[in-house]
Amino acid sequence: MSATISQPRSMPRGPMLIFGALALVGIVTFGVGLSQDPERAYRVYLHNWLMWAVLAQGALVLSSAMRLTNANWQGPIHRVLDSMGAFVPLSLLLFVVVWIGRSHLFQWVDPVWAAEHIHGKELWLSDPSTFLRDVVLLAYLAGVSKIYLYMSIRPTLGAARDNPSTPMKGMVDMWTRGWRGEAAERALAEKRCRKMAAVVALSFTIGYSFIATDMIMSLAPHWISTMFPAYFAWGGFLSAVSLATLILLFMRNSDGLAGQFTESRRHDMGKMIFAFSIFWMYLFWSQYLVIWYGNIPEETSFIVARLGTQFVQDTWYLQGFWTRISEPYVKLTLVTWILLWVVPFWVLLGQKPKKTPIILGTVAFGSLFGFWIERYILVTPSLITPEQVLAGAAVTPFGWMEIGVALGFVGLFFLCFLAFAKVFPGAIPAKS
Amino acid sequence: MAEVLGVLKHPLDTADAVTKLRGAGFEDLNVYSPVPSHEIEHALHRGESGVRLWTLIGGLTGVSLGYLMTIWMSYDWPLVIGGKPFASIPAYTVIAFELTILFGGVLTVAGLVVHGLILSRDTSSAYRPSFSGGEFGCVVNCHSDQIPRVQELLQGAGCTEVRVVEG
Structure with missing residues (x-):
């Protein structure tokens, strides 16, 4: 040193x-x-x-x-x-x-x-x-x-x-x-x-x-989910991995860090984002599946307020898909799915994208931005309900x-x- | 053609020997290693293994089969459960997910067997059991007139023993 x-x-x-x-x-x-x-x-x-x-x-x-x-x-x-x-x-x-x-x-x-x-x-x-x-x-x-x-x-x-x-x-x-x-x-x-x-x-x-x-x-x-705390905390962990990757990419040519964020370390950070984003989706699904299956209004209310009526009970029909996807907050929630799981999974599947700074950085930024929207989605629909939005309450992230x-x-x-x-x-x- | 064997004690020395040999223009190399080593792998520049393709095909087969099988079954014997549609995607995702892992895993093992045992069957007489124990072997295929140069390079890289296997 x-x-x-x-x-x-x-x-x-x-x-x-x-x-x-x-x-x-x-x-x-x-x-x-x-x-x-x-x-x-x-x-x-x-x-x-x-x-x-x-x-x-x-x-x-x-x-x-x-x-x-x-x-x-x-x-x-x-x-x-x-x-x-x-x-x-x-x-x-x-x-x-x-x-x-x-x-x-x-x-x-x-x-x-x-x-x-x-x-x-x-x-x-x-x-x-x-x-x-x-x-x-x-x-x-x-x-x-x-x-x-x-x-x-x-x-x-x-x-x-x-x-x-x-x-x-x-x-x-x-x-x-x-x-x-x-x-x-x-x-x-x-x-x-x-x-x-x-x-x-x-x-x-x-x-x-x-x-x-x-x-x-x-x-x-009124809402309860025993899975939710683990899901939220895991999101915090994954967002930290994404931000650390971004910081390292930004500083990789700076004074004391030059040459330190090597290809193999980028590969490792990429692997972490990839694997942890799968686990994030896994936790989300574990929570969603029991709520969907049980179909108790007390539990589904949280999902309906975010993912709309499309994804509960008589769900997953193509009929009326686009009208139901236009319900308040639904598109935003789907964007978090895309940014936090679909993109990291498919883009970081190969070895090269994980090692390429611009691709890894874009995915990491997307994941971080996705978490910002996801946190918004966790908070806002509970306070400004979809009904209020439909009645004219202005709300935007x-x-x-x-x-x-x-x-x-x-x-x-x-x-x-x-x-x-x-x-x-030495920090x-x-x-x- | 001749085969020259160098015996080494350390993976880093082995990687170093490979780099030197490649630097001198000897590309037809074979390394015996008792342990997997990234350094040797990088030095050899072997490219990506074909096993990953097996995993991908296995995973994609698993996920498609998981959804197709469950959806087909629910329409083949339709029963309304809990007021849900016959083909209930959320529940079938679990089966698709598990089959992705199962098929991906099984095909990875199959790929390892095919690539590691069948396709790369080694008939060289340079192999010795200690290469699965505590020693590393670096085999160079070269022309007979290049033998002295290879021997010199191997010795310079710290080989404990250098031997011409065929020549």
Whole structure:
């Protein structure tokens, strides 16, 4: 590792400005949105918060999975994943806004409504205990993630520690207290991280199962599906794989990463997107099949609101297909099927597309965009029902508020990413 | 024509020897390896294996058969179940999915047998049982007058033994 890389660097000006501006756009849009239509603003906020919070945590889970399986093919990939995890503590803070907007999002926060409509569920869904539970879980996840990141990054701080002119020396000193020398630190980090990785992975599945139940399933409080939490959390994991691939492709010629994202590593990331997208569809189908088969209104309501009447009960006839596909939200949901499964499956089936940056990048971007729409589809139809849309309620995933807030989250996510990846020496690139 | 055998101890050395031989213009090579090795595979530039085609054909056969069989059966003996249409695609997807895996898997094994055992039957006398144990063998087919050059290259690549098998 060269001396320049092992020293903390200041944030790169260009990207900082761009992402800072995006974050500002998001904040301003959200502010204006709140004053004009708070319901829509909080809805959009929840949609984007879900997307990025679970993605950041999913990135750390992939990094943990690499440690747990003793993978040695990844080179700098797990450092990129660690840097993506830097958003996790911020996602905890951003959750406060969801709590503030709770009365605009969740019907059950009104105890009178809850007692009348979801009798029996008030114990689980009530204000503030539901939010308190989720905050505790998110704080726990942030704590676990921070410990994992500390253990993972600590051995790379040796040179920064020895250099008196290091910026942010206080923090570096704190993170390298009791330094044992680089070789010993690396060996220790390897051992410690592997234990911590198991904790991160398990905590993720438990934590985000709660978030999926409390923050998405409860938007339609009558609906239940035991498969849904796993389906949602897996989506977070897959979106992290897609974003990591995109970041690596973008940075593959940059300073310390040049020559690191080799053809065989691209092949491996492509294989992961391919395999995990099949598993995503598998989970979706497992959930859909039992709902379709059982045909209980309580369960089908969720599917009907998203996939329309075409795909339940007297389904899959060609007769009337096009009219029924024009029901609200249906086309959008089918687009997520295409972006998250059809395209990754057929395009990444061969070896060459996985290795070709432009094809792999396009599929990864499509998958990420697909997840953004999928998160929208999970949230919005529960709050603005298809009946309301047919009665004239305006709803679109591409309105100014939707795009503005989404850009804001992109900005905040990448500010965290850059802060971690650039300020911590050795975060990117890392010695493999 | 002659066959020269070099015996090596390490997969990376073997890959290195193959690269050197190919660099010197010797393309007719055969490597015996006790373990699969990406390095040797890349060095040999053998191209893609034909087994993948077997898997694809198996998978496509499985998925089509899974849907066709179930749909045909439900119209052959029509029974209304749970108010669903006779041909209920969502439920049959499970069968199609499983048959994709079954046929894909079975045909992959068949492809491995065909390509690995039948099509690439090896009759060279250079083979020895230790190549399935702890040693790597690199066999070069060349003209008799090229033997010294091949021997030199193999020795330079770290072979523990270099022998002319036929010549």
